[in-house]
Amino acid sequence: xxxxxxxxxxxxxxxxxxxxxxxxxxxxxxxxxxxxxxxxxxxxxxxxxxxxxxxxxxxxxxxxxxxxxxxxxxxxxxxxxxxxxxxxxxxxxxxxxxxxxxxxxxxxxxxxxxxxxxxxxxxxxxxxxxxxxxxxxxxxxxxxxxxxxxxxxxxxx
Numbered sequence: 699x700x701x702x703x704x705x706x707x708x709x710x711x712x713x714x715x716x717x718x719x720x721x722x723x724x725x726x727x728x729x730x731x732x733x734x735x736x737x738x739x740x741x742x743x744x745x746x747x748x749x750x751x752x753x754x755x756x757x758x759x760x761x762x763x764x765x766x767x768x769x770x771x772x773x774x775x776x777x778x779x780x781x782x783x784x785x786x787x788x789x790x791x792x793x794x795x796x797x798x799x800x801x802x803x804x805x806x807x808x809x810x811x812x813x814x815x816x817x818x819x820x821x822x823x824x825x826x827x828x829x830x831x832x833x834x835x836x837x838x839x840x841x842x843x844x845x846x847x848x849x850x851x852x853x854x855x
Contacts, residue, residue: 714749753824760805768798769807770831771840772817779814788843 760766771789782796789795803810808817817825831837 714752749820750824750828753821754828757825757829762801764794765798765802765805765807766829767831767836768792768795769802769817769821769825770829771836772808772815773822773825774831774837774840775817777817777819777822779809779811779816782813782815784847785815787847788840790843791839 757766757769768789775788782799785799786795792798799808799815800810802808803815807821808815810816
């Protein structure tokens with residue numbers, strides 16, 4: 699697998715990778731091995747920073763709580779391109795969904811292609827490991843909406 703295909707040509711990861719390579723912490727072969735072992739967020743950019751710490755800093759400085767919550771909610775979905783119309787059904791009731799999704803894409807958290815959005819697997823894993831949403835009012839409606847889309851009746855089980 700080509701390295702940049704794995705990171706989906708994601709601008710944030712391209713930048714992190716380039717800076718890491720430039721600092722001489724790793725060469726491309728070493729980075730590829732780390733990624734294949736699932737250690738992407740553990741890669742050290744320098745003596746004091748890992749990719750995980752970099753993402754943590756970016757997440758913590760985000761002041762818009764609605765964007766943070768949406769990131770946490772998106773992390774429970776598969777890391778695939780999802781059409782906006784499906785996301786609209788899943789996040790029914792979020793009147794600012796499109797604006798928020800576009801803002802997350804603009805800030806580098808999501809990948810946007812035409813009318814689809816994708817939370818990269820690395821960011822998904824980072825969110826779930828470091829900032830998971832509470833399994834309550836923020837996640838349950840999403841699960842209920844997905845079940846409704848699929849025609850499932852979870853309550854009768």
